[in-house]
Amino acid sequence: AKSEAKGQHRFFSADLYRQLQHRLDTERELAAAIEEDQFIVHYQPRVNTHSGELVGMEALVRWQHPEKGLLYPGAFIDIAEASNLIVQLGEVVMDKVCAQLAQWQAEGRALVPVSVNASARQFDEGRVKDLCIRALRRHGIDARYIEIELTESIMANNAQQVFEELRSLHEIGVPVHLDDFGTGYSSLAALHKLDVDVLKVDRAFTAQLGAAQEGEVFFSAIVSMARALGMRVIAEGVETPQQLAVLQRLGCDEVQGYLVSRPLPAAEVVRFYGQRTLP
Numbered sequence: 001a002k003s004e005a006k007g008q009h010r011f012f013s014a015d016l017y018r019q020l021q022h023r024l025d026t027e028r029e030l031a032a033a034i035e036e037d038q039f040i041v042h043y044q045p046r047v048n049t050h051s052g053e054l055v056g057m058e059a060l061v062r063w064q065h066p067e068k069g070l071l072y073p074g075a076f077i078d079i080a081e082a083s084n085l086i087v088q089l090g091e092v093v094m095d096k097v098c099a100q101l102a103q104w105q106a107e108g109r110a111l112v113p114v115s116v117n118a119s120a121r122q123f124d125e126g127r128v129k130d131l132c133i134r135a136l137r138r139h140g141i142d143a144r145y146i147e148i149e150l151t152e153s154i155m156a157n158n159a160q161q162v163f164e165e166l167r168s169l170h171e172i173g174v175p176v177h178l179d180d181f182g183t184g185y186s187s188l189a190a191l192h193k194l195d196v197d198v199l200k201v202d203r204a205f206t207a208q209l210g211a212a213q214e215g216e217v218f219f220s221a222i223v224s225m226a227r228a229l230g231m232r233v234i235a236e237g238v239e240t241p242q243q244l245a246v247l248q249r250l251g252c253d254e255v256q257g258y259l260v261s262r263p264l265p266a267a268e269v270v271r272f273y274g275q276r277t278l279p
């Protein structure tokens with residue numbers, strides 16, 4: 001048994017070594033990819049639950065890898081977070097989104113706001129407001145066309161810093177969405193203090209709609225709470241007409257998910273402008 005345990009130890013070490021090596025390789029590749037401008041942004045439409053009208057889009061980063069093809073955030077975002085490269089990547093994404101908005105504006109389209117995901121790291125450094133201002137100015141975009149999505153996990157580090165950063169975003173007119181809502185642990189008091197404009201309910205809860213009654217109870221409680229606090233509610237990950245029907249009945253404001261559209265390259269998402277797209 002002793003030698004077995006020893007063998008196991010060696011096995012884990014080799015495994016850990018490979019993991020570490022993979023992380024270091026990806027980190028190095030990521031840094032180079034930022035330099036070489038290999039990132040692109042896809043846009044997922046968000047529509048009004050009742051009218052089906054396009055009301056916004058979410059910017060989702062992709063890595064156009066020269067050998068591996070198109071990589072999704074699952075393949076690199078954790079490593080970007082851990083290495084702090086997420087701060088640079090966040091700047092890249094914000095700049096690309098504002099450049100895209102400027103292009104659509106030049107094409108004479110009636111813009112809808114684009115929400116950009118921000119990581120806790122960016123809030124730690126207190127640079128989210130400056131990041132927005134720089135990109136908005138560079139491309140001549142009004143602040144109301146950018147929204148910031150953040151998760152409750154940002155509260156874990158420096159809550160006071162986060163409150164101040166959120167206040168400063170409001171001062172410049174950038175709305176804030178609380179992403180993956182329902183998966184974190186923030187108290188109602190924290191939620192109230194956070195002063196966010198929109199609750200974006202995690203798709204794990206959307207997935208329960210139509211199946212169990214509890215799923216509906218949870219969602220309808222969120223909708224009434226949001227009403228009372230003056231917030232809007234977005235359901236993420238809406239995939240079926242049944243889920244949509246429940247969300248319409250519960251009075252959820254906006255929906256996003258494969259039922260409407262997958263995230264799309266900018267050139268393809270434009271077809272949603274001025275459309276009503278619910279089944």
Ligand code: C2E
Binds near residue numbers: 044077093203236
């Ligand atoms: P998220 O912010 O919760 O984004 C929603 C994810 O759900 C996206 O995955 C989207 O493609 C996917 N999704 C949308 N509708 C549906 C649906 O109906 N069903 C299912 N099953 N999935 C759906 P994606 O693009 O792979 O992004 C994953 C995560 O990576 C995002 O989760 C976000 O946390 C992070 N991320 C993406 N772009 C950025 C970025 O620019 N900056 C930062 N910091 N994080 C980003």
Ligand code: CA
Binds near residue numbers: 058117149179
């Ligand atoms: Ca998001």
Ligand code: CA
Binds near residue numbers: 179236
């Ligand atoms: Ca989410």
Ligand code: CA
Binds near residue numbers: 179180
């Ligand atoms: Ca997420």
